[in-house]
Amino acid sequence: MDLGEFFSSGDSWAQPWVLDVALIESVRFGPLADRTDLDMAIALTKLLYEDFVSYGTDGTGMRLNDESAVLVVKAHGAVLERLALEVPQWPFRTFDGPHGFGLYWRKNGMSGGGGWQARRECVEGILGPTRHALEEWEELEYESRFKKGPTGSFKNLIFAADGEKPEIVLRDAVNNNVEIVRNARTCLVYSDPLPPHGLAWRQLVAWWTRNHQPDADEKTAASTLYRRLHKSLDSPPEQLLMHTYCARYAEPDGFDLPALIPQVYLHYDPYTRRSGKQSGALHRQRMDFLLLAPDRSRIVIEVDGVQHYGRENPPDDKGRVTYTADTRLYSQMVA
Incomplete structure (x- = not known):
């Protein structure tokens, strides 16, 4: 899932990302009709990881603020519970303030030289096990599509x-x-x-x-x-x-x-x-x-030879034949 689907465009350069709160709340309270919980868990894990790492390092590219981060963490936990996966234990849930990541890293020796790496490792320690569990689940689901095999009985x-x-x-x-x-x-x-x-x-x-x-x-x-x-x-x-x-x-x-x-x-x-x-x-x-x-x-x-994905051009003045790639021809062949 594209992370941009969680947001709409903001009304100024200072607020380029606006979280779709209705969507996040829908995810929190039940599966969506057009997205599996596995897809949503993977996307929310990625969003939280990228934003908290960004806040702890260069601060660029962040999409969430303190208020929206709390909503995403809650939705993330709810989806994981539906998947029967362990929910990460967050020592912080916002970026700033008394319960924020900034105060947490200062209290836990992640400032100064090597601080960026320490903060990355901190976020990885929180979300890494979840990401690995989701990757394994995704791989098993992918393999299961092929293990079922075609229906019917083998004849000849x-x-x-x-x-x-x-x-x-x-x-x-x-x-x-x-x-x-x-x-x-x-x-x-x-x-x-x-x-x-x-x-x-x-x-x-x-x-x-x-x-x-x-x-x-x-x-x-x-x-x-x-x-x-x-x-x-x-x-x-x-x-x-x-x-x-x-x-x-x-x-x-x-x-x-x-x-x-x-x-x-x-x-x-x-x-x-x-x-x-x-x-x-x-x-x-x-x-x-x-x-x-x-x-x-x-x-x-x-x-497959070139005739399966390219159309023949008229010979040039030296009699050489070339082909032009044709995506429609290739897609028909693959289908």
Whole structure:
């Protein structure tokens, strides 16, 4: 959250910041409709830290005064209580006066040489534990978005086509069964159950051995599978990425890393045949690389050329072609 959202512009150079008291009081007495308590706790912690450090050092850039600081401290404590986090114990709540930070640091030996650093450390001692707790919470919340994984059950992977693209039909719409009706020989299809820890290189090699090279040992099968996957790539940057990642398989426990799966079909759009165009109702049918990581997480890696984020300009007088960055084109690709 931008800290400026807590304020409105003042009416003079001497008062450039006016606290939105109604907003702060709303935060104090309950969660906002459009902001989580976690967001508000992070923003209020940052505001208090910056203003008290500023007051204790150069005094520039302060947004709060004694009256508004008291309101923010109260709102900050209320939000932390709702989050079941420990509320900081403030030995002061204002900047000046008998209960202010100024008198506190003078009484506690934070004046004179090294005073600025001592005052920073004082504020850090009060708000540091809160900030660290909020950062950990924020990180866990961020990770939880990916640990849930996509809904639905794993059916199959169609990947690594080394020739003409496979043509896919929905053979049974009731059970969502797909079938490759043309060019099945050019691609690989993995349909074994997906282990809880994701699809590691070891599991993919075992699948390859059972279905394509039953008499080979693990090392030989892994080497053959790698060459087959590499064959599906015709882009030097993609080849470099795969070579660099797969080199880690040779390290201790490397076979337990998530398998890097190239050229995976995300969906098939039958309207492309009818229209004769690159994409119909569904765009970007095939992803460059896929990792099926633990906790049902999917990690997609795209290695994109300039055509995905720039528009070609007419050749110059020497025949050279340049591109102009196009944010709309890039955002469409990312979406």
